[in-house]
Amino acid sequence: xxxxxxxxxxxxxxxxxxxxxxxxxxxxxxxxxxxxxxxxxxxxxxxxxxxxxxxxxxxxxxxxxxxxxxxxxxxxxxxxxxxxxxxxxxxxxxxxxxxxxxxxxxxxxxxxxxxxxxxxxxxxxxxxxxxxxxxxxxxxxxxxxxxxxxxxxxxxxxxxxxxxxxxxxxxxxxxxxxxxxxxxxxxxxxxxxxxxxxxxxxxxxxxxxxxxxxxxxxxxxxxxxxxxxxxxxxxxxxxxxxxxxxxxxxxxxxxxxxxxxxxxxxxxxxxxxxxxxxxxxxxxxxxxxxxxxxxxxxxxxxxxxxxxxxxxx
Numbered sequence: 001x002x003x004x005x006x007x008x009x010x011x012x013x014x015x016x017x018x019x020x021x022x023x024x025x026x027x028x029x030x031x032x033x034x035x036x037x038x039x040x041x042x043x044x045x046x047x048x049x050x051x052x053x054x055x056x057x058x059x060x061x062x063x064x065x066x067x068x069x070x071x072x073x074x075x076x077x078x079x080x081x082x083x084x085x086x087x088x089x090x091x092x093x094x095x096x097x098x099x100x101x102x103x104x105x106x107x108x109x110x111x112x113x114x115x116x117x118x119x120x121x122x123x124x125x126x127x128x129x130x131x132x133x134x135x136x137x138x139x140x141x142x143x144x145x146x147x148x149x150x151x152x153x154x155x156x157x158x159x160x161x162x163x164x165x166x167x168x169x170x171x172x173x174x175x176x177x178x179x180x181x182x183x184x185x186x187x188x189x190x191x192x193x194x195x196x197x198x199x200x201x202x203x204x205x206x207x208x209x210x211x212x213x214x215x216x217x218x219x220x221x222x223x224x225x226x227x228x229x230x231x232x233x234x235x236x237x238x239x240x241x242x243x244x245x246x247x248x249x250x251x252x253x254x255x256x257x258x259x260x261x262x263x264x265x266x267x268x269x270x271x272x273x274x275x276x277x278x279x280x281x282x283x284x285x286x287x288x289x290x291x292x293x294x295x296x297x298x299x300x301x302x303x304x305x306x307x308x309x310x311x312x313x
Contacts, residue, residue: 003239010236011248017229019255021221022101022108023263025093028217031210034093035200037218038086040211042193044222046186052231053182074183077175081184082191084168089192091161098154100266105256106144106279107158111165112250113137113286118166129288137282143275144268182230189226246287254280 028037057067096104116130145155168188176184200207211218237245257276260266268276 007236007239008244008248010232011240011245012251014229014232014236015249015251016255017224017232018249018252019105019257020259020263021225022096022105022256023259024217024220024225025096025104026101026260026264028214028221029093029097031214032218033200033203033207033210034090034097035196035203036207036211037093037214037221038089039193039196039200040208040218041089041222042189042191042196044219045226046189046193048223048227049182049186049189049230052227052234053180053186056182070180070183073179074175074187077171077179078184078187079191081168081171081175082188083195084164084171085188086192086195088161088164088168090196091157091164095154095157095159095161099152099158101260101264102257102266102268102276103144103152103155103272104158105253105260106276107141107155108162108165108256109250109253109279109283110137110141110159111162111169112246112283114162114166115169116286118170127288129285133282133284133286135282136278136285140275140278140280140282143271144279145275146271182234185226185230247284250283250287253283 025037032040062070092104092108113130113133116124116126117134120126141159145151145159151159172181172184233249240248257266257268
């Protein structure tokens with residue numbers, strides 16, 4: 001097996017884990033509130049990445065002083081990105097309590113179209129493929145979520161959450177080139193964990209009462225979708241073209257729907273299937289490589305669904 005083929009298989013496994021994480025979130029929502037779920041998930045996610053930080057520090061032979069400086073450098077950007085992550089993850093988890101894993105995965109995937117559009121504020125020009133992706137994704141969203149009078153409340157919460165995801169990715173795209181991206185990820189998970197814990201405790205007594213029956217789902221969402229999946233992504237992107245890596249990882253939206261069908265018995269309506277297909281096509285088109293990517297520029301990895309980062313001209 002060639003190194004490139006192995007890299008693409010690692011990225012495919014990464015997207016598969018992230019897609020099935022929507023199923024874990026749906027199962028966890030049956031026992032644990034959104035804030036408690038995200039609090040535990042955040043602590044587990046940060047803990048899962050710490051061994052990777054240690055391994056990379058050891059490989060780079062960083063001194064204790066350099067390691068401390070690297071941690072201090074991520075505090076401020078990590079706070080902002082962590083708050084954006086908290087907003088996106090909270091709205092997604094609240095929404096998934098009222099919608100299906102498949103719907104949530106496709107709607108969340110819209111961030112892949114929103115990020116290039118939001119990049120216009122930073123002087124980046126969306127490509128023609130991005131606009132074509134929008135033209136397909138918007139009617140696809142309508143077909144997927146319209147219930148006859150309005151978008152379902154759960155779908156609407158997840159949709160609003162994509163705005164936070166876009167801001168989070170823009171933040172990562174700005175700062176992860178200046179500081180250690182893995183430490184930055186640890187910090188954002190810790191911020192989400194602390195904020196979610198505070199809200200969960202203020203919202204009512206004993207918010208973690210359902211942790212034991214939800215433990216499997218939380219472990220999958222907190223450990224596999226961060227420590228395991230990010231390691232696969234980091235290894236895979238070392239030898240993969242950025243544009244192809246983005247397309248492979250965007251399949252997480254499709255895997256979320258597959259996981260919901262296989263494990264939760266979810267089914268789309270005929271209009272929903274058409275909407276999902278249009279959205280998937282729009283998401284993939286939005287990942288067609290820019291000029292910089294054709295010249296070999298790499299993406300900055302983001303260790304959490306959503307899984308790709310800001311692309312540069």
